[in-house]
Amino acid sequence: MLLLGERPAYVDQLTDRLKKLATKLFEDLPKGEAITLKGTNDLYSLESSENLFIVQYGNLSGYHQDQLALYYEAGDLIGLTECYQLPSLRVAVEDHADVVQYSANTILRYVNETKERQAIWNSYLITLMTIFQDAFGRNHLSSTQPSTGFLNFEPGQVIINQGDDAHDVFTILQGKADVFVDEVKVGEVLTDEIFGAMAVFTGEQRSATVKAVEHCTVLAVPQEEFITLIKSHPQTTMTLIENMARQIKALNSQIQ
Numbered sequence: 001m002l003l004l005g006e007r008p009a010y011v012d013q014l015t016d017r018l019k020k021l022a023t024k025l026f027e028d029l030p031k032g033e034a035i036t037l038k039g040t041n042d043l044y045s046l047e048s049s050e051n052l053f054i055v056q057y058g059n060l061s062g063y064h065q066d067q068l069a070l071y072y073e074a075g076d077l078i079g080l081t082e083c084y085q086l087p088s089l090r091v092a093v094e095d096h097a098d099v100v101q102y103s104a105n106t107i108l109r110y111v112n113e114t115k116e117r118q119a120i121w122n123s124y125l126i127t128l129m130t131i132f133q134d135a136f137g138r139n140h141l142s143s144t145q146p147s148t149g150f151l152n153f154e155p156g157q158v159i160i161n162q163g164d165d166a167h168d169v170f171t172i173l174q175g176k177a178d179v180f181v182d183e184v185k186v187g188e189v190l191t192d193e194i195f196g197a198m199a200v201f202t203g204e205q206r207s208a209t210v211k212a213v214e215h216c217t218v219l220a221v222p223q224e225e226f227i228t229l230i231k232s233h234p235q236t237t238m239t240l241i242e243n244m245a246r247q248i249k250a251l252n253s254q255i256q
Contacts, residue, residue: 002071004225022075022076025111029102032102033101039095041092050104050105052101058098059173059219060072062091063090064090070089078099083104095217154212155215156212159177160206165206166206168226169226170194170221171219173191173217174217175217177216178210179208180210183209
């Protein structure tokens with residue numbers, strides 16, 4: 001999972017530990033039912049609290065009192081607090097998500113079958129609790145920007161407009177878009193590419209218009225959140241540099 005907001009390095013170490021524990025814990029888990037969840041603002045308003053889900057692919061978010069708190073990632077287990085009927089984050093599914101579904105009883109029986117699994121399970125739960133305890137202890141949720149989130153665009157719709165003020169950085173999670181300067185196409189933005197960062201960093205107005213070519217799911221991240229993200233996830237910086245290099249190369253080819 002990816003928690004939003006500024007956080008110390010040890011929190012990322014905890015989330016990495018959680019991933020490793022989950023991988024080890026569920027490596028022998030019997031095959032569950034692979035399903036695709038439809039887009040919804042509240043997963044458990046549609047699903048039984050007796051169902052648990054292991055994320056395979058897709059955009060799922062956790063909300064606390066309508067405030068975006070985290071993004072779920074592949075390998076994350078969703079639904080533990082629901083199955084125990086405890087206060088829970090509201091889980092939203094953007095567009096669709098591929099998951100493996102299990103009954104809560106199946107998971108709980110499995111993790112208690114051997115002492116080794118019980119030990120890993122206890123470590124998993126303690127690590128998960130520590131992550132959330134730390135987030136709440138640092139008032140993480142109160143500082144999360146509510147404007148961060150997923151946006152949908154149909155073919156031809158403008159994602160960003162040349163000349164507008166820049167406040168957000170964007171990533172296309174699904175689909176592709178074309179880039180125009182003075183109504184002349186100068187490039188394209190593909191899935192997983194970051195765009196709109198230059199104007200945010202320089203404080204200038206948008207230098208280009210970006211239009212969806214096909215249905216696009218876009219993640220919008222406010223400037224402050226994006227700066228926090230590149231500080232805590234160096235790979236994001238590398239992706240940004242690669243995207244910019246590709247765009248510069250495309251512009252050079254247009255000039256030649």
